[in-house]
Amino acid sequence: MMQSMDVAVRCRGLRKTYEGNIEAVRGLDLEIYAGECFGLLGPNGAGKTTTIEILEGLLEPTSGEIEILGHHWHTNNREVRELMGISLQETRLAEKLTVYETLELFASFYRRPRPIAEVMAQLALTEKSDAWVGKLSGGQKQRLAVATALVANPKILFLDEPTTGLDPQSRRQLWDVIRQFQKQGGTVLLTTHYMDEAERLCDRLAIIDHGLTIAGGTPSEMIEGLGAHHRVEFDATGIVAGELEPWRALPGVGAIHEEDGRVVLSVREPHETIPALLAAIQNRHGHLLHLTTRQASLEDVFVHLTGRHLRED
């Protein structure tokens, strides 16, 4: 999907310290290539929104350098804004304007906007053209927010948690829109705390925690980086809670941890590990109560790196 290796967004040593010495971002480096979809993945409060708003020129960084398509915020503010389409987290557009009026207004801010009808069609809003924004469903409002970004005819799209709070169908619709934009040569930077979204949509990712990048790369690279990229979860009678050592000797087992009373094995080849596991349980005169295997996900990468889950409720 990457069309060239030109850098669309580059930032170095990005720091943001709020009053009261809260360090939201603590020295972030990013390089986003033209034509790729880059994801900032991290739990709530990790500094994703602060980072994206600094890149959007809405927040002043405490220190650090930013370059967007070769421009700098301080010298070329208006030019950079012409190139960017933005969807902020939780913008509530004017409720008493129609979809068409809203898009017409946003289009007027740009020198080379796209035809409004085309953008409405792309986001499945044509039928709602004359409906008041206040009457739209959550998914439609979110699509309208993305439409206000796309009507700018941008080279680069910044989306802050574009699918948070949406139902699965609306999420997939937005993913399609993002891919379409990318196919036409656009660059996308999005933040999310949904690992499945990051995994399916993003060409490359940076996992952010406490204002720092803790890992980066393509989703598959990061998962493969775990070494053993399958997970075997089981529970059985006759095993001692917290006693993990016996399972380490099983063939192909990388790491072991316990989660919700179940043992989770990271394995390279499940077909080698599982028979050995069943045999080991039988030797202990235990019964298997539960057994699942799955592919490792970005969530596992995050757990591996931080010992915590992405979304802790």
Next chain:
Amino acid sequence: MNNQFEEDREDRNARVEGPRSDEHGSGSQVSNLDSPASAVRPIIGSRDRPIPQSPAHPITRPPGLPITGRWRSYQLLLLARLKEMYREPEVIFWVFIFPILLALGLGIAFRNKPADIIRVALVDGPGAAHAMELLRPASAAGTVKAVLLPAPEAFNQFRLGKYDLVVTPQAGGFEYLYDPARPESVLARSTTDDALQAAAGRKNSVPTSGRISSEPGARYIDFLIPGLLGMNLMNSGMWGIGFALVDLRQRKLLKRFVASPMRRSDFLLALASSRLVLMLLELALLLGFGAMAFHMHVAGSWISILTISTLGALCFGGVGLLTASRAQKIETVSGLINLVMMPMWILSGVFFSYERFPAILQPLIKALPLTALNDALRAAILEGAPLTHQSGRLLILGLWGIVCYLLALRWFRWT
């Protein structure tokens, strides 16, 4: 409804289907209640609407592309403000209906009516019958109505305000009980005294006569309408600018706007223009209502009334902008707006003349922007005073406006 997107749960490179052609045909006119005129919405690429020819942009623009141009954003921002306002029934009520109702209510309550009959309680006892006899001519003329009551009841009813005066017959004369703080009580004392003295044979030493005047221009409603106009300009400036801005900030729409290449000056200009458009309507409505319902006579020139109103609207727009410069929540700004407006409602002579306040407060009251606006409007509307005679008041309005704009410019936060 949104099935034009193929579900592709697993295959991330699945072809994305465009909208099916049968789905965005005639169905797009969902609610046509307020479909703006073609001047507002000139170019629509969808096939169900013809593309009107816009004379301003003849053939240079490919069809379907939105109109661009230096003042296009300003135009649309202004239209958006106005549409949002007229689509909000509450705004229509508070800005247009409420002042009219207020004028109507107060105009009726304080209409010029025949002087009230003076209500006198006459304490029963020796001499009471004589007093009643003396008051008979005044009673017949309808100026005084005396009622015979036992002493305790008479005093009690006076205290409760049912009677304006208590007359107690005494040896060879009368004692009046009255309240100098109640104008009708003072009037009752002197009228009753006159009636008693005249009936008892007093002769006037100087011949006097009176003429009646209740011409339009000197009635309460004439005083009230310019005051309401001033108050309305203040209200809608504060809410229309201050509240609207904080609402936009709270919705993160201000942030969304400044994330685009929108010129901030266009946005502020559109906001100010929307105020002026509204001001014209408020002005026409209130003065028109005064003229129609109460035969109010507008003495001053339209130019001077318009100039004063414009200055007033801009001044309070500035005050509104300043109030909204930092507040993040509409609750905060509502409190601030009320805090700013409340003293002026009372002090600035909206409903009654501020001359009633102690002399020591007068310079302070006259320095308030609403006082200056009300005074200037009254002078122009009722007396036809030319602008040159009002430079002091216009200066006060201008100064308030400029100082507030400058401070707001310093403190205003877009995000």
